[in-house]
Amino acid sequence: VALDELSIIERFFRPLAGEGAFGLLDDAALLDVPPGCDIVVTTDMIAAGIHFLADDPPDTVARKALRVNLSDLAAKGATPVAYALGIGLGPDMDADWLDGFAAGLKRDQETFGLRLLGGDTIAVPAGPVVSVTAFGCAPKARMVHRFGGRPGDLLYVSGCIGAAAAGLSLLTRAPGPWDALPPTARDALIQHFRVPEPRVALAAALAQYASAAMDISDGLAGDCDKLAAASGCTATIEAERVPLPSGLEGADETLLATLLSGGDDYEILAAVLPRNSTAFEAAADAVKIPVTRIGALREGEGRTEVLSAGRPLPLYRRSFVHGRDPKA
């Protein structure tokens, strides 16, 4: 049986449609906004061979496509409500893959309380390519930005840093200390890469206490550069404070550099006024999200200073670049 656009929508996506989507039977959807909220919008696209591996399980692809967007919303202090899905399917697409993909969407819709609003399903020469535009609600006028940080603000990260980079290294058989870990620890690292943990529950604490925040998607060092630059200052990170994945805590400087500049963490980097730090830590603790103070913003400009034992940590890269760069 040929899977054309209409039958794909009917079979796999219609069961996921929520309020305002009109069963995906209309040209467009209605986005209802709870009173007292600002609508925060984010778009993230992922492509096979670039952001996920072609043989990654389809449910993890769906969940990653959603979660990278939910992570952006959380960093802005917004709670997710709905999303639009654009999906480009290559000629090798089959019903099994779509079944798994839809199951992943359904699972994370339930986990995070969001609904499918609409979208588009197209054929592409090489796929899958998944584009999600997600909608969240932030308390009125409380959206958190990358700008807004000030010298003296304390820098926090959620969770640990570098697990996804280690997981990708395992998947691509790049040798490293991860190879020596027990199988369960290796699986946990791979899972971090495939299915990141967006810090949705931290949104309210960020909206209340963060002066600036972003999600870490391209490496802690380079992303911290962006937050500091947007806030008109620079930053110091004390590498030994940065929480590392279980089993990799004793990282030497080379490994530390890899973990602190690897991609796909989808943890939160937040700047918090010192007088708000206790309240922020308590609010994070109340929603069971670990946050760790790793440094501070300071006067100046330029790249974040990453210190290890008081000396600058040599970083061979600041950021992880997904795929190869298009050429000029």
Added chain:
Amino acid sequence: VALDELSIIERFFRPLAGEGAFGLLDDAALLDVPPGCDIVVTTDMIAAGIHFLADDPPDTVARKALRVNLSDLAAKGATPVAYALGIGLGPDMDADWLDGFAAGLKRDQETFGLRLLGGDTIAVPAGPVVSVTAFGCAPKARMVHRFGGRPGDLLYVSGCIGAAAAGLSLLTRAPGPWDALPPTARDALIQHFRVPEPRVALAAALAQYASAAMDISDGLAGDCDKLAAASGCTATIEAERVPLPSGLEGADETLLATLLSGGDDYEILAAVLPRNSTAFEAAADAVKIPVTRIGALREGEGRTEVLSAGRPLPLYRRSFVHGRDPKA
């Protein structure tokens, strides 16, 4: 010079960012909603080799990506305000193409009064793939749906039907009566395919007078089937009433079947209560958009009856399918 994601955003897309986009320097955008409006959301994706030709001029690709979305909004009675842009760029991408693409976005932002809110730029194995999610405002509780039509409603189309199908035939060198047209007429058909004319100005008339509407993207016959089915009835179209492209008016039945089932018209199909028809026609005339009554909804179910000289017109297809279908 390598064009990485950040430099592409800075050079080509930042100049297009509008209110709420924070200069594309943040993880997400703020979507402001004018009071008294419902937010209507639509997503349409287009891919090289499927929805446009790989050597189509990049400004027309950008404008088509926007316009297919604006067409959906117009059909729902919504006026466009903003959009999010996801773009996947293949390895052969260059700055000239992006220059042209950004110029096309800028031109249509000005034409239609909309702003870039945010988005994502990624590498893909084969591109470009462009995903636009567009936001429009409909008068509160007046969004127009595909459902809502009733037996007896008159069916209208805007503009003419089949110009884009003829234009695609010219571009792909499929022989037909378009070959005999003068160069300016042939160019006009090609332009219809590359840069459709979304009927944005018709949105208010639709919100006020249409009981159901949709944009015609996959062929008049098949799309009319969808509107009728969503409205719980069926339809009759009188083929000789359907306005055809200049130069193709004297179409025989074979050509008529091609034009009435071809894709990419991006005209509006609207169902209007007979008592509203005069007011609807006057409202369309006031915004200088030609609308033509082509048939009516009627009791029953099943496919639209397309009559030519009172007899069913043989249709070898109902709808145009972009690209090939993924396989089951």
